[in-house]
Amino acid sequence: MTTNGSQSSMSPSRLIDARIKELGDWRGLMLSWLRALIKEADPEVVEEWKWRGVPVWSHAGIICTGETYKNVVKMTFMKGAALQDPSSLFNSSLDGNARRAIDIHAGEKINGAALKALIRAAVALNVDKGGKKPAAKKAAAKTAATDGKAVPAKSQGLRKLPALNVDSGRAIMRSRRTGRNSW
Numbered sequence: 001m002t003t004n005g006s007q008s009s010m011s012p013s014r015l016i017d018a019r020i021k022e023l024g025d026w027r028g029l030m031l032s033w034l035r036a037l038i039k040e041a042d043p044e045v046v047e048e049w050k051w052r053g054v055p056v057w058s059h060a061g062i063i064c065t066g067e068t069y070k071n072v073v074k075m076t077f078m079k080g081a082a083l084q085d086p087s088s089l090f091n092s093s094l095d096g097n098a099r100r101a102i103d104i105h106a107g108e109k110i111n112g113a114a115l116k117a118l119i120r121a122a123v124a125l126n127v128d129k130g131g132k133k134p135a136a137k138k139a140a141a142k143t144a145a146t147d148g149k150a151v152p153a154k155s156q157g158l159r160k161l162p163a164l165n166v167d168s169g170r171a172i173m174r175s176r177r178t179g180r181n182s183w
Contacts, residue, residue, distance in 0.1 A: 012049040041119035061126035087114035
């Protein structure tokens, strides 16, 4: 699909429609079927168009993408590594810490019920996490830095002090922003 000025004014749903129509082969049919399945699994799903032409489905965070290549339609789940996959649908990107993908080749059949369950699990994970990465590690680091007192610096209006260097008995403060010494 070529990118032009008129596409920037089109809604993501229309852009996905245009991609499906443009493909005009088994990949378009598969992308259309996946899209319908996603909408059945989560009626509140939001369709997006990102990264120069990739259909994305979101609900409290990205659920999955629908990429099309010459020989494969790839459905990538952003938090797939955290999902249970009892039907073993994931067959690509299995070594990563976060993503998992399903590569679908021409003529392959996908278990629709299992895929819906996977989509629902991805939505539940996003909703449980509030659509954002957990901040527990960050909070633990702040607590440890304040000797057990949970006092976030930003909420107190404090800022980090510049690094203190000691040079021949004199304390030299180096500002991190300017890189200059202040005596």
